[in-house]
Amino acid sequence: MGGRPHSLVAHEEHDDRHFGAVHTPVYDSSLFTFDSVASMEVAGRTEGSFVYSRGNNPTVRELERKLAELEGGERARCFATGMGAISAAVLSSVKSGDHIVCVDQAYGPARELMGGYLRKFGIETTFVDGSDCFKIEEAFRPQTRLLYLESPTSLFFELQDLRRCADLARSRGVRTIVDNTWSSPCYQNPLAFGIDLVVHSLTKYAGGHSDTMGGVVIGRSELIGELNRHELVLLGSVMLPQAAALILRGLRTLPIRMERHGAGGAAVAAYLESLPYVTVVHFPGLESHPQRKLAESQMSGCGGLLSFEAGGDREKLVRFVDGLRYFRIGFSWGGYESLVSLQEGTRGTRREKAYAIRLHVGLEEPSDLIEDLEQAFRAAGFGE
Numbered sequence: 003m004g005g006r007p008h009s010l011v012a013h014e015e016h017d018d019r020h021f022g023a024v025h026t027p028v029y030d031s032s033l034f035t036f037d038s039v040a041s042m043e044v045a046g047r048t049e050g051s052f053v054y055s056r057g058n059n060p061t062v063r064e065l066e067r068k069l070a071e072l073e074g075g076e077r078a079r080c081f082a083t084g085m086g087a088i089s090a091a092v093l094s095s096v097k098s099g100d101h102i103v104c105v106d107q108a109y110g111p112a113r114e115l116m117g118g119y120l121r122k123f124g125i126e127t128t129f130v131d132g133s134d135c136f137k138i139e140e141a142f143r144p145q146t147r148l149l150y151l152e153s154p155t156s157l158f159f160e161l162q163d164l165r166r167c168a169d170l171a172r173s174r175g176v177r178t179i180v181d182n183t184w185s186s187p188c189y190q191n192p193l194a195f196g197i198d199l200v201v202h203s204l205t206k207y208a209g210g211h212s213d214t215m216g217g218v219v220i221g222r223s224e225l226i227g228e229l230n231r232h233e234l235v236l237l238g239s240v241m242l243p244q245a246a247a248l249i250l251r252g253l254r255t256l257p258i259r260m261e262r263h264g265a266g267g268a269a270v271a272a273y274l275e276s277l278p279y280v281t282v283v284h285f286p287g288l289e290s291h292p293q294r295k296l297a298e299s300q301m302s303g304c305g306g307l308l309s310f311e312a313g314g315d316r317e318k319l320v321r322f323v324d325g326l327r328y329f330r331i332g333f334s335w336g337g338y339e340s341l342v343s344l345q346e347g348t349r350g351t352r353r354e355k356a357y358a359i360r361l362h363v364g365l366e367e368p369s370d371l372i373e374d375l376e377q378a379f380r381a382a383g384f385g386e
């Protein structure tokens with residue numbers, strides 16, 4: 003990674019000086035007042051003006067500018083959660099009778115939105131193994147309007163070829179959305195490959211301190227404008243200025259935290275791979291990752307979320323997870339603290355079921371984390 007993200011997160015353009023405040027203040031106001039009927043009417047007609055905080059708020063705006071810059075997009079809009087952003091992006095891309103192609107390992111609630119909830123509006127979704135471009139192509143129908151991607155996926159870390167997917171979709175008039183949460187804007191910028199919309203759960207790396215939630219959609223002004231007028235303002239899953247301020251603070255250290263998560267993730271992955279009872283480690287930073295070349299061609303670094311599979315039954319895996327001290331048991335990831343969860347999913351070309359232990363490598367000393375894993379493996383009876 004070059005110096006760019008480091009400098010972007012540290013500096014504001016300061017066209018709004020906020021009385022010279024160096025950090026954007028929290029504009030804790032639900033509405034904005036005017037000195038005349040005429041000026042209120044002008045504001046009402048001008049997109050982006052501050053009238054009511056469900057539409058626009060200065061603190062949220064500052065975060066949106068920064069996220070758009072980091073992703074290399076024209077415009078961003080923030081939402082109350084990652085799912086708020088995903089729902090808005092998907093709903094703004096389809097109408098009744100349309101068909102969606104979605105990666106089968108995408109984030110669970112996003113899959114449920116497309117494969118379950120949207121059925122009541124007559125929208126059908128086909129789920130495919132996204133690591134195979136031919137399977138994506140085969141799934142396209144004349145009614146397909148959206149290709150939904152998540153690269154890498156967040157349990158088995160399978161990638162999609164973002165350039166090829168964008169080309170395939172564009173040649174058929176199909177819109178593309180990528181969930182880019184795992185890489186963060188520091189390590190992958192899908193818009194540069196021709197993807198239409200990027201979504202992030204800001205609850206994870208961007209916030210970075212497990213103390214707030216948020217989501218963002220980034221893309222061309224025209225697409226974000228549409229989504230702003232409809233899904234954002236009408237469904238109202240908007241980000242509060244307090245959350246925007248916490249996430250802005252998180253962003254200040256995002257590039258240095260990502261370097262630390264990535265280095266810790268690589269150290270833990272290498273340790274796990276050296277163990278005879280660990281059957282496979284899923285981490286795009288490893289030489290052994292089956293899509294290593296593709297990872298190098300579209301990502302410039304790795305975060306600290308990875309998973310592995312180990313011999314033994316479920317009970318043994320549960321004993322291991324229960325025995326960890328630094329890794330606390332919980333869903334979510336991207337914060338300062340290391341986390342662990344035991345999850346079941348399907349993977350590989352045959353989509354076989356498997357239990358994986360997912361680790362979020364936090365900001366602790368990697369050698370302490372490895373010692374913790376070592377003692378938990380021993381306590382659970384691995385290597386006996």
Ligand SMILES: *Cc1c(COP(=O)(O)O)cnc(C)c1O
Pocket residue numbers: 083084085086109152156181183184202203204205206215216217334
């Ligand atoms: C957590 C997560 C989401 C959803 O974000 P929320 O802020 O929890 O709504 C979406 N995608 C991925 C990959 C996630 O990990």
